[in-house]
Amino acid sequence: MVRRFVGLVAVGAVLTGTAAWVGHTPAPAGQVIVVKMVDVSATEYKYVPSSVAASPGDTVRFLQTGTMPHNVQFKVAPDGANIDGIMVGPFLTSPNETYDLVIDDRFVAGEFPFVCTPHEALGMTGTLTITPRF
Numbered sequence: 001m002v003r004r005f006v007g008l009v010a011v012g013a014v015l016t017g018t019a020a021w022v023g024h025t026p027a028p029a030g031q032v033i034v035v036k037m038v039d040v041s042a043t044e045y046k047y048v049p050s051s052v053a054a055s056p057g058d059t060v061r062f063l064q065t066g067t068m069p070h071n072v073q074f075k076v077a078p079d080g081a082n083i084d085g086i087m088v089g090p091f092l093t094s095p096n097e098t099y100d101l102v103i104d105d106r107f108v109a110g111e112f113p114f115v116c117t118p119h120e121a122l123g124m125t126g127t128l129t130i131t132p133r134f
Helices: 002-022 117-122
Strands: 032-041 044-048 051-054 059-064 098-102 110-115 125-130
Touching: 032 051, 044 117, 110 117
Parallel strands: 032 059, 051 125
Antiparallel strands: 032 044, 059 098, 110 125
C-alpha cells in the first residue's frame, strides 16, 4: 500500500511538472506603451500621444478614457508588413477598456499611420513608427 501511494505521488508530480511546462507562456520581451483615446470635447478627439515609437516585442496598449466609441484603423502599411488581419481593431466603448497590439513579425520597420474610424475627420489620428531592437 505504501509503495502504491508513493508511486501515485511520483506520477502526479511528473504530470504536474509536465503540464506546467507545456502550458508555460513566456512574458513579453518588450515594454508596454500606453496610448490614451481621449474625448477632448464633443467635436475633438485624439490619441495621447499621437506619435508612438515601438520595437519588436513591445505592446502598444490603446486605453479608452472617454465615453464615445473609439478604435484603431491602420490606413497603410510599409511594404513587407503583413497586418491584413489587424488593419481595423475593435471598438472600445467603456472607460478603461484596452486593445493590445503586440509588435511581432507581422510588422516591419517603418511608419504605420492610424485613425479612429468614426473620428478621423475630428482629428483622431496617429502614427506608429516601428524601429529595430538593438
